[in-house]
Amino acid sequence: MNSLRKTFAAALLVGSALFASQAWAQANVLRIVPHSNLAILDPIWTTAYMSRNHGYMIYDTLFGTDENARIKPQMVESWTESGDHRLWTFKLRKGLEFHDGKPVTGEDVIASLQRWGKRDAMGSALMQFVQRMDTPTPDTFRIFLGEACGFVLEALGKPSSNVPFIMPKRVAETDAFKQIDDYTGSGPYIFKKDEFKPGDKAVYVKNPKYVPRSEPPSGTAGGKHVYIDRVEWNLALRDAQAQVSALQKGEVDIVEALGFDFFETVKADSSLQLPKYATLGMQYMARFNHLHKPFDNPKVRQAAIAAFAQEPFLRAQVGVKALYRSCKSMFICNTPYGSTAGSEIQGNMKKAQELLKASGYDGTPVVLMKPTDLASIQKLPDVAAQLLRQAGFKVDLQAMDWQTLVGRRAKKDPPDKGGWNMFLTAWGVFDVWSPIANPTMDTRGEKSGWFGWASDDKMTELRNQFMRATDEPTKKKLADQMHARAFEIGTHAPVGEYDQPMAARKNISGFFVSNNNVYWNLKKNGS
Numbered sequence: 036m037n038s039l040r041k042t043f044a045a046a047l048l049v050g051s052a053l054f055a056s057q058a059w060a061q062a063n064v065l066r067i068v069p070h071s072n073l074a075i076l077d078p079i080w081t082t083a084y085m086s087r088n089h090g091y092m093i094y095d096t097l098f099g100t101d102e103n104a105r106i107k108p109q110m111v112e113s114w115t116e117s118g119d120h121r122l123w124t125f126k127l128r129k130g131l132e133f134h135d136g137k138p139v140t141g142e143d144v145i146a147s148l149q150r151w152g153k154r155d156a157m158g159s160a161l162m163q164f165v166q167r168m169d170t171p172t173p174d175t176f177r178i179f180l181g182e183a184c185g186f187v188l189e190a191l192g193k194p195s196s197n198v199p200f201i202m203p204k205r206v207a208e209t210d211a212f213k214q215i216d217d218y219t220g221s222g223p224y225i226f227k228k229d230e231f232k233p234g235d236k237a238v239y240v241k242n243p244k245y246v247p248r249s250e251p252p253s254g255t256a257g258g259k260h261v262y263i264d265r266v267e268w269n270l271a272l273r274d275a276q277a278q279v280s281a282l283q284k285g286e287v288d289i290v291e292a293l294g295f296d297f298f299e300t301v302k303a304d305s306s307l308q309l310p311k312y313a314t315l316g317m318q319y320m321a322r323f324n325h326l327h328k329p330f331d332n333p334k335v336r337q338a339a340i341a342a343f344a345q346e347p348f349l350r351a352q353v354g355v356k357a358l359y360r361s362c363k364s365m366f367i368c369n370t371p372y373g374s375t376a377g378s379e380i381q382g383n384m385k386k387a388q389e390l391l392k393a394s395g396y397d398g399t400p401v402v403l404m405k406p407t408d409l410a411s412i413q414k415l416p417d418v419a420a421q422l423l424r425q426a427g428f429k430v431d432l433q434a435m436d437w438q439t440l441v442g443r444r445a446k447k448d449p450p451d452k453g454g455w456n457m458f459l460t461a462w463g464v465f466d467v468w469s470p471i472a473n474p475t476m477d478t479r480g481e482k483s484g485w486f487g488w489a490s491d492d493k494m495t496e497l498r499n500q501f502m503r504a505t506d507e508p509t510k511k512k513l514a515d516q517m518h519a520r521a522f523e524i525g526t527h528a529p530v531g532e533y534d535q536p537m538a539a540r541k542n543i544s545g546f547f548v549s550n551n552n553v554y555w556n557l558k559k560n561g562s
Contacts, residue, residue, distance in 0.1 A: 063264040065543075065559060068278050069552070070292035071409050072270045073237050074438035076226075077214040079154050082196035082474065082485065083441045084463075088552045091255070092239045092266070093134075093220035094200035097125070097144065098192030099256030100465060102314060102548040106192040107256035109248065110139065110201060110221075120183035127174045130246035133203055133221045141170025146207035148191075148199060153211035154484050155197035156474040160502055161190045185505050186471055194255040194551060195466045197484075223247070223259040223555050224266060233438075237268040252547050252556045259555040262545070266554055273408040282307060282538055288559065291552055293538040294410045295353050301538045308539050310546035315464040316360075317535055318367060319348060319412070321419060321528040322475070324456050325489045327449050329401065329428075334394035336525025339457075341380050341387035342426040343419070345531040352414045352533075359533040365475065365521055366514060368532065370468040371507070377519030381528065387426040400429045402450040404458040406437040411535055415459040444486040459530070463550060470501050470514050475526045489526045 071085045078090030099109045108114070112128035131139035145168045152162035166179045178187070191199060206217045218226045224239035231237050247258040269287055272278055275294030281287045283304060293301060293309075301307045321343060323330040330336050345361040353359040362368040363378035380386065401423060405416035420430045431450075435443070440458060448454035467473040476498055477483040480490035494517060501513040521527075539546070545557040 065263045065266045066287045067289045068269045068272050068287050071437045072234055074233050076218055078200055079151055079197055080214045081441055087196045087198055090198055090200045091553050092224040093222045093226045095222045099254060100192050100194040101253040101256045106188045121180040123178040123187055125176050131221055132244055134219050134225050139221050140173045141176035143204045144176045144201055146204040147201045150207045150211045151199045156477045156484050157190045157193055157472045159484055160471050184502055195463050223261045235271050239266040254549055261555055262558045275410045288540050288543050290538040292411050293536045295355055298355050298536055306541055308541050310537050310539050312537055312546055313550045314548055315550050316532045317461045317463055318467055318532050319461055319530040321459045321530055322487045324487055326447055329396055329399045330456055332394055333524050335396055338387045338391035338394060338426055340525055340528045341383050341390055342422045343528045343530055344382035348415055348418045349531040351418050359531060362532045365518055365529050367464050367468045372514040374515045374518040376515045377522035384425060391427045398429055400431040402431045402456045404440045404455050405432055405434045406440050407434050409437040412459055412461055470517050476517055491524050494520050
């Protein structure tokens, strides 16, 4: 009898230990439903936010931007600037190591910046001033400028697409217009390439050798402390209602981009929370392809902008009045360069019809790409199609998943050969508030880094003047001129601003204002 009791007791102990082990393992896995599928793993090759977010998991940056838009050192320990502002010397902090065990050196930094500078709007602008870069010691790199410019640190600390992530030299030497296939970083997480299944899941594990900074996290700056052993991105769960149901059941921990229709549902659920991770909103934008008919004609682009009243877009896509606002500023309202210069044309359907008729539009269909799996923007193309048709356009609305759209928008082929005429997207404030960072203001035609390939010498000259300006009144004046010119030539159409809510279970803590989707500093308390 005693032996039976002992056997039973032992079994209970084993069972309890196993349960505790499973509970611990569950508590150390953070399950996230990101805003879209992850298909492109090169955050320099594309501006897609999924690729940017993937980049933040596995790479680190030289500088970060805190929640108050101040530039702070990240991989950099210290730096100096020469009296004539033309020589910048940076020293890397100790403990920087790639996932393969090799130290991060100045050579890795230089190669990474060179590749980034060929794709990013602000990176390309900076490289116009760079004469050369070198690394006098392994933990030091220098940037020599041909002439002084006022945005070196702002560029190196750029917090959103394209982020100047630091990669190993061997990876960064990949052609900037080809995707990398080696995802070795030095950031807080390690990408599990062997578990990656596009359309299903992406897995990241804690980098045990990562040395975080001592400062508290803020924006993309500060200490990147990791308290979770494993992060799983659920790429298959794309239906907004199914996402909320999974969150309520505890099957997932975070829904990165909550469907607007479910905002009140989550708000009323005591087991869920709406974390405050952003203080700055997002901008919706319609982008034209300037290479092909009908939008190779600026008068046709003007007609489309005139047709695009913002309220119909915002009402249909967001719906929750507290989460959206009309704003005709391409540089975001209530920011240093917020402007409405030249925007009077927008939101006038009668004017749109007159402009289209006067443009000589010949009925060429507008191939408008519509993402089917991105809840935050998937209704926008339907509104655009309706407004364009009211103005007199013929529209070919083509549905596809977001990652297919991201791949297709990089193509310069004619629309009837697999190309496109228009797509709509959303930008974070830090991507568009500056006339240098805003990719739509890079109007160097096919030499420009962003899809749509606008070409305008006057805008390019204004942008060059802005880069060289050092006093704020001059910058503001130039920003207004660029804004008016952008509406005049029809670079794109801003279609309103909104706040994107995130939803999470109550047992997830450590959220901070990042104005991005980053996943360090989080803790999971039980399950």
